Amino acid sequence: MKEFFFWKVWSPSERRMTVGALILLFFSILFFAFYVRDPLQNVINWNVVSEMSDISTAVDVLRLGNWQYGVSIPSHLVTESFMASVMELDFVAVNLFWVFALAGLTLILTALTTMPRFWYLAGMIGFILFLAFSRMETLGVFGEGRFLFLLVVILYSAVTYYFHAFRADLGIAARVGGIAAVSILIALLIAFGSKSAVPALAAAAYSFPLWLFLTVIFLLISATEIMAGLVWLSSSGSFSKGKSGLVNFIVISVLYLLLLLLIYLKNTRQIDWNLTLISPVFLALASGVLGLWGFRRRADSTGTIIPFRSTGFWLYLGMFLVAAAFTGFIAATANDPVLETLEDVVVQGQLAMSVLFFFYILVNFFPLFQQKLAVYKVLYKPMRFGLTQTRLFGFAGVVILFSVQRLLPVNQAIAGYFNGLGDLHTVTEEFTLAEQYYKLALQQEFQNHKSNYALASLALKQGDRNAAAYYFRRALLKNPSPQAYVGLGGILTQENLFFDAVYSLQEGLQKFPENGELLNNLGMLYSKTNVADSAYYYLDKAERNSVLPEIPATNLLAILAKSTNQTLLDSLASVSKKRDYLSWKANWLAVQNLTQKFTKETFDSKAIPADSMLSVSALSYLLNYATNQAQFDESPATFLPKLAVKNPILSQDLTFAALYPEFYSGSKLKALETMSAWAAEDDQKSDLYNKVLGHWLLQLGLYDKALEPLSLVEGIEGTIGMAVANALSDKKEVAVILLEKVREKEPNAPIEQLKTTLFSGIKPKSPADSLLQIAAKTPSDKNFNNAVLANPFKSDVVYAASEFYRNKKQTAKAYQIVLNALRLNEFSPEIWAEYAYLSLDQGLVGQGDEGEAKVKQYASPADYQQFISRYQPMRALIEKQRAEFQ
Numbered sequence: 001m002k003e004f005f006f007w008k009v010w011s012p013s014e015r016r017m018t019v020g021a022l023i024l025l026f027f028s029i030l031f032f033a034f035y036v037r038d039p040l041q042n043v044i045n046w047n048v049v050s051e052m053s054d055i056s057t058a059v060d061v062l063r064l065g066n067w068q069y070g071v072s073i074p075s076h077l078v079t080e081s082f083m084a085s086v087m088e089l090d091f092v093a094v095n096l097f098w099v100f101a102l103a104g105l106t107l108i109l110t111a112l113t114t115m116p117r118f119w120y121l122a123g124m125i126g127f128i129l130f131l132a133f134s135r136m137e138t139l140g141v142f143g144e145g146r147f148l149f150l151l152v153v154i155l156y157s158a159v160t161y162y163f164h165a166f167r168a169d170l171g172i173a174a175r176v177g178g179i180a181a182v183s184i185l186i187a188l189l190i191a192f193g194s195k196s197a198v199p200a201l202a203a204a205a206y207s208f209p210l211w212l213f214l215t216v217i218f219l220l221i222s223a224t225e226i227m228a229g230l231v232w233l234s235s236s237g238s239f240s241k242g243k244s245g246l247v248n249f250i251v252i253s254v255l256y257l258l259l260l261l262l263i264y265l266k267n268t269r270q271i272d273w274n275l276t277l278i279s280p281v282f283l284a285l286a287s288g289v290l291g292l293w294g295f296r297r298r299a300d301s302t303g304t305i306i307p308f309r310s311t312g313f314w315l316y317l318g319m320f321l322v323a324a325a326f327t328g329f330i331a332a333t334a335n336d337p338v339l340e341t342l343e344d345v346v347v348q349g350q351l352a353m354s355v356l357f358f359f360y361i362l363v364n365f366f367p368l369f370q371q372k373l374a375v376y377k378v379l380y381k382p383m384r385f386g387l388t389q390t391r392l393f394g395f396a397g398v399v400i401l402f403s404v405q406r407l408l409p410v411n412q413a414i415a416g417y418f419n420g421l422g423d424l425h426t427v428t429e430e431f432t433l434a435e436q437y438y439k440l441a442l443q444q445e446f447q448n449h450k451s452n453y454a455l456a457s458l459a460l461k462q463g464d465r466n467a468a469a470y471y472f473r474r475a476l477l478k479n480p481s482p483q484a485y486v487g488l489g490g491i492l493t494q495e496n497l498f499f500d501a502v503y504s505l506q507e508g509l510q511k512f513p514e515n516g517e518l519l520n521n522l523g524m525l526y527s528k529t530n531v532a533d534s535a536y537y538y539l540d541k542a543e544r545n546s547v548l549p550e551i552p553a554t555n556l557l558a559i560l561a562k563s564t565n566q567t568l569l570d571s572l573a574s575v576s577k578k579r580d581y582l583s584w585k586a587n588w589l590a591v592q593n594l595t596q597k598f599t600k601e602t603f604d605s606k607a608i609p610a611d612s613m614l615s616v617s618a619l620s621y622l623l624n625y626a627t628n629q630a631q632f633d634e635s636p637a638t639f640l641p642k643l644a645v646k647n648p649i650l651s652q653d654l655t656f657a658a659l660y661p662e663f664y665s666g667s668k669l670k671a672l673e674t675m676s677a678w679a680a681e682d683d684q685k686s687d688l689y690n691k692v693l694g695h696w697l698l699q700l701g702l703y704d705k706a707l708e709p710l711s712l713v714e715g716i717e718g719t720i721g722m723a724v725a726n727a728l729s730d731k732k733e734v735a736v737i738l739l740e741k742v743r744e745k746e747p748n749a750p751i752e753q754l755k756t757t758l759f760s761g762i763k764p765k766s767p768a769d770s771l772l773q774i775a776a777k778t779p780s781d782k783n784f785n786n787a788v789l790a791n792p793f794k795s796d797v798v799y800a801a802s803e804f805y806r807n808k809k810q811t812a813k814a815y816q817i818v819l820n821a822l823r824l825n826e827f828s829p830e831i832w833a834e835y836a837y838l839s840l841d842q843g844l845v846g847q848g849d850e851g852e853a854k855v856k857q858y859a860s861p862a863d864y865q866q867f868i869s870r871y872q873p874m875r876a877l878i879e880k881q882r883a884e885f886q
Contacts, residue, residue: 010309011171013171013172013173014171014172014173014309016173017172017173017176018313021107021314021317021321022317024100024103024321025317025320025321025324027100028100028103028104028320028321028324028325028328029285029324031093031096031097031100031324031325031328032324032325032327032328032331033328034328035093035328035329035331035332036281036327036328036331039331039332039333039334039335039336039339040334040449040481040483042090042093042331042332042333042334043087043088043089043090043332043333043334044084044085044086044087044088044334044453044483045084045085045088046082046083046084046085046483046517046548047082047083047084047085048080048081048082048083048548048551049080049081049082049083050078050079050080050583050615050616050617051078051079051080051081051616052076052077052078052616052619052620053076053077053079053558054074054075054076054077055074055075055076055077055561055562055590055594056072056073056074056075057072057073057074057075057590057593057594057627058070058071058072058073058596059073059075059593059596059627059628059630059660060073060692060695060696060699061596062695062698062699062724062764063764063765064724064757064758064762064763064764065757065760065762066757067753067754067757069695069698069720069721069724070695071691071692071694071695071717071721072717073627073688073692075589075590075593075594075623075624075627076586076590076619076620076623076624077557077558077561077562077586077587077590077620078554078558078583078586078587078616078617078620079524079527079554079555079558080520080551080554080555080583081490081520081521081524082486082517082520082521082551083486083487083490084482084483084484084486084487084490084517086457086458086460086461087334087423087426087453087454087457089201089332089333089423089427090332091198091200091201093328093329093332093333094200094201094204094329094332095200096325096328097204097325097326097328097329097332098187098200098203098204099325100321100322100324100325100328101211101321101322101325101326101329102183102184102187103180103318103321104214104317104318104319104320104321104322104323104325105183105318105322106176106179106180106183106318107176107314107315107317107318107321108214108314108315108318108319108322109127109156109160109179109318110163110172110175110176110179110314110318111311111312111314111315111318112124112160112164112315113160113163113164113175113179114164114168114175114307114310114311115305115306115311116305117164119305120160120164124156124157124160127156127210128153128157130207130209130210130213131149131152131153131207131210132149133209133210134149134203134206134207134209134210135206136148136149136152136203136206137149138196138202138206139190139194139195139196139199139202139203140194140195140196141189141190141193141194141195142193148189148190151186152186155182155185155186156179156182159178159179159182160179162178163175163178163179172310172314176314190203196428197427197428198424198427198428201423201424201427202424204329204420205420205421205423205424206421208416208417208420209417211322211325211326211329212326212338212341212413212416212417214319214322214323214326215319215322215323215326215327215342216342216345217319218288218316218319218320218322218323219284219287219323219342219345219346219349220345220349220353220395220398221291221295221316221319222284222287222288222290222291222295223287223346223349223350223353223354223394224287224350224353224354224357224394225286225287225288225290225291225294225295226256226283226286226287226290226350226354227253227256227354227357227358227361228290228294228357228376228379229286229290229294230249230252230253230256231249231361231375231376231379232294232376233248233252234246234248234249234252235249235369235373235374235375235376236374236376245369245372245375246366246369246370249361249369253354253358256354257351257354257355257358259277259278260283260347260350260351260354261351262277263277263278263280263347264347264348264351264401267340267343267344267347268404268405280343280346280347283346283347283350284323284327284342284346287346287350288320288323288324291316291320292316292317292320295308295312295313295316296308296312296313297377297379297380298312298380299311299312299313299316300312300380301380301381301387327339327342330342330416333419333420333423333450334449334450335416335419335420335450336448336449336450336479337412337413337415337416337419337441337444337445337448337450337451338412338413338415338416338419340409340412341409341410341412341413341416344402344405344408344409345398345409348398348401348402348409349398351397351401352394352395352396352397352398352400352401353391353394353395353397353398354394355394355397356390356391356393356394356397357390357394359385359390360382360385360387360390361375361379363384363385364382364383364384364385365378365379365383408445411444411445412444412445412448414441414444415441415442415444415445415448415451416441416450418437418438418440418441418444418451419437419438419441419448419450419451419454421437422434422435422437422438422441422451422454423454425437426454426457426458431458431461431462434454434458435455435458438451438454438455438458439451439455442455446474447474447477447478447479448478448479449475449478449479449481449484452471452472452474452475452484453471453472453475453481453483453484453487455467455471456468456469456470456471456472456475456484456487459471460487465491465494465495468487468491469488469491469492469495472484472487472488472491473488476488480508480511482508482512482515482517482518485504485505485507485508485511485512485518486505486508486517486518486521488504489501489504489505489508489521489525490521492504493525498525498528498529501525502522502525502526505518505521505522505525506522509522514545515545516542516543516545516546516547516548516549516552517542517546519538519539519541519542519545519546519552520538520539520542520546520551520552520555522538523535523536523537523538523539523542523552523555523559524539524555526538527539527555527558527559527562530563532559532562532563535559536556536559536560539552539555539556539559540552540556543556550579550581550583550584551581551583553576553577553579553581553584554579554581554583554584554587556576557576557584557587557588557590557591558587560591561587561590561591561594576588582604582606582607582617582618582621583616583617583620583621585604585621586617586620586621586624587620589601589621589624589625589628589629590620590624592628593624593627593628598628598629598631598632600629600632601625601628601629601632603625603629603633603635604621607621607622607625608622608639608643611646612642612643612646612647613646613647614643614647614650619647619650619653619654622636622640622643622654622657623653623654623657626640626657626658626660626661627657627660629661630660630661630663630664630665631664631665632665633661633665634661634662634665634666635661636657636658636660636661637658637659637661637662637665637666640654640655640657640658641654641655641658644658652685655674656678659671659674659675662674663696668696668700668789668791668792668793669792669820669823669824671696672693672696672697672824675689675692675693675696676693676709679693679709679712686712687712687713687714687715687718689709690709690710690712690713690718691709691710691713691717691718691721693709694706694707694708694709694710694713694718694721694725695721697709697824698721698724698725698728698764699764699766700766700791700793700794700824701764701766701791701793701794702793702824702825703725703726703728703729704725704729704827705824705825706721706725707722707725707726707729710722710725716742716745716746719738719741719742719745720738720739720742720754722738723735723738723739723742723754723758724758726738727758727759728758728763728764732758732759735758735759736755739751739754739755766790766791766794767790767791768787768790768791768794768797771783771786771787771790772787772796772797772800774786774787775787775800775801775804776800779804784800784801784804784805787800787801788801788817792817792820792821793820793821793824793825794825795821795825795828795830795831796830798817798818798821798825798828798830798831798834799830799831799833799834801814801817802814802815802817802818802834802838803834805817806837806838806841811838811841811842814834814838815838815839815842818831818834818835818838819835822835827858828858829854829855829858829859829863829864829867832851832854832855832858833851833855833859833867833871835847835851835854836848836849836850836851836852836854836855836867836871837851837870837871837874839851840871840874840875840878843878845875845878845879848871848875849875852867852868852871855867
């Protein structure tokens with residue numbers, strides 16, 4: 001194991017540089033691994049589109065024995081579908097790419113300064129040629145001329161030549177520091193001096209050939225490292241234990257080559273086997289990491305050309321950094337043709353070069369294997385067939401394999417270059433130019449997903465759905481993705497091509513059977529056509545497979561609320577897993593309204609955003625919360641009107657919902673007056689306002705008052721409401737006539753049962769009755785306030801409360817209670833009597849006489865006599881006091 005720590009004899013400076021470089025390499029591999037997991041997720045987000053629909057629920061219920069009368073109001077359901085976004089680049093990835101790529105380039109140039117003059121000059125000439133192709137003038141530093149290119153060439157050439165020719169004595173740290181300073185200076189110059197809107201992306205797009213070349217060279221250089229590792233594994237003393245490793249080497253090598261062959265055949269579509277093979281990503285990483293150790297022997301075998309300590313290690317590490325950074329950047333932009341090119345280089349490079357390397361090993365070291373010697377120690381010291389010839393033949397094999405594909409990997413690399421330029425001009429909103437570059441990419445590889453999806457994205461941005469659908473279909477030809485299927489399905493749905501949309505999503509599920517987004521959207525398509533069984537099946541499966549299970553769970557509640565009877569719905573809802581998701585909570589409250597379950601719930605403060613601009617989910621939740629929790633939480637009556645000001649389009653819905661907590665927990669008078677004003681307006685919702693107003697008046701025992709708004713309600717709800725109001729007002733004949741009208745409209749309605757209940761003398765139970773009993777037993781401000789709050793118009797409640805406050809000398813409060821009651825209950829002699837008493841208490845004789853007249857008009861003679869016997873002495877006393885005062 002000591003051989004792995006080959007730098008143990010290096011100087012402290014070299015070891016510190018090694019540790020630092022390896023740490024940087026580790027983070028570059030993390031960068032690569034993070035973005036290569038799912039390239040499409042790096043540029044395409046799953047957006048959630050929410051829609052709101054209404055469902056009729058009976059929140060207001062008047063119970064009469066075993067029968068109840070309710071009026072329907074809308075509760076609100078949220079349904080959510082996934083929508084794949086247009087392609088958007090991650091600029092964090094672009095900036096990280098430059099950090100790792102410049103670090104790798106710095107190490108490569110550092111290694112060049114330590115090489116012989118021929119190799120130094122050859123390397124620098126190649127580097128300058130690639131810089132020339134990078135079109136640095138497009139960055140707009142110092143104008144549009146070639147000055148930046150010349151400056152970069154001069155800086156790098158001067159510093160590297162100085163280290164190479166004049167200061168060969170300097171150590172690796174000084175060389176890396178000097179070249180790194182140049183790289184940082186150029187990066188800062190471009191970052192702050194470029195006229196380009198996105199200099200980092202522009203530089204990356206135009207310098208594409210340089211990074212691709214270095215990456216391909218690295219992948220080919222490290223292509224035989226796995227095979228070399230197999231030699232070490234089979235001939236190392238720690239594993240062979242004195243036995244010949246030849247058989248083991250042949251077996252594992254053949255298996256490795258067979259694996260590469262199967263991957264090659266599968267990638268080139270020569271076989272269509274459903275095989276789970278090792279990803280080329282792991283093969284590339286394995287060979288790259290093994291090369292950190294194995295490249296030492298290869299470098300030492302070159303003599304003085306590439307000494308490992310001063311040159312080889314830093315050259316290899318720099319190329320590894322560039323390869324990891326470039327591949328991570330390509331994955332971050334989802335440039336799939338380039339990823340396929342690199343995958344072909346990995347697979348075909350390892351296949352061709354490993355076959356030749358396998359031959360090289362057997363030809364040169366067969367006797368050593370038989371002698372049970374450590375072949376790995378002399379692996380790069382051939383005895384018969386040279387290493388250079390092996391590599392040349394291996395490279396020729398790679399060229400042959402590429403040629404069999406008609407140079408498809410080369411064309412894909414060119415397509416990837418054009419895709420990068422298309423991304424650049426998309427970001428700068430030069431859509432016409434971007435479209436041309438993407439189409440140039442399609443000329444090189446017409447099935448590549450990146451170009452087609454990007455063109456579909458451009459079409460969507462410009463409102464061209466037909467073109468978007470065309471390119472989405474093209475994106476599905478070779479590398480189908482759930483995002484493209486969802487994009488296509490969304491367009492077809494918007495164009496009302498329902499069956500085409502269903503077929504598209506079903507096709508997507510054949511390719512991605514466990515994809516939660518496809519399952520959810522297909523379930524929602526079925527739900528829109530009332531195919532509840534299929535909708536439930538797909539949404540239930542989506543909930544079990546989706547990354548965001550709360551979305552299909554929300555949709556399940558919505559379709560169950562629309563298509564299931566209340567008994568079954570109540571059962572299903574009770575076993576539903578509660579979720580901390582606003583849309584789900586909105587639907588949960590709607591289901592509670594539908595099943596008439598009114599239990600206290602905790603308010604979710606996240607429903608009100610900081611800017612008060614409501615989303616569909618927030619609006620539905622707030623409206624349903626206000627109606628369902630009206631008996632428990634008065635606060636919506638305060639904050640909903642404030643939100644209505646910030647959301648003028650939603651103002652009416654928010655204010656209407658605010659009246660429910662106002663009526664059930666706040667000021668009933670305020671709620672009734674507001675509802676009365678709305679009902680008086682002739683608009684499309686007058687039926688809703690009138691029936692709610694009528695029902696509220698029935699709940700308060702104001703049966704005669706309820707007749708007027710209920711008579712204006714069209715349909716069976718208004719007719720039944722009037723029948724109930726008349727029956728409770730002892731106008732049975734009118735109630736019978738109205739119930740017969742209901743029978744004519746609804747022959748199956750249980751009219752006889754309703755008649756029996758209505759005419760049995762049963763009166764609705766009011767919470768005020770029990771609260772009044774509590775107040776009578778335990779008189780207190782709190783108890784009487786609770787009774788008045790429950791029903792401020794009920795005669796006995798008003799009478800008892802006003803008497804209580806009169807006795808406590810709180811005449812003003814008692815008087816206000818009576819005045820509020822008279823605004824709607826102006827036919828009650830008890831309330832008028834209290835009005836008369838309280839008027840005299842305040843010296844208002846004229847108002848007292850008015851009250852006395854009302855009592856005489858509405859009370860029975862016996863009750864009037866009882867009233868007048870109390871009223872007259874009070875009035876006489878006032879007259880006497882006035883006379884004495886005069």
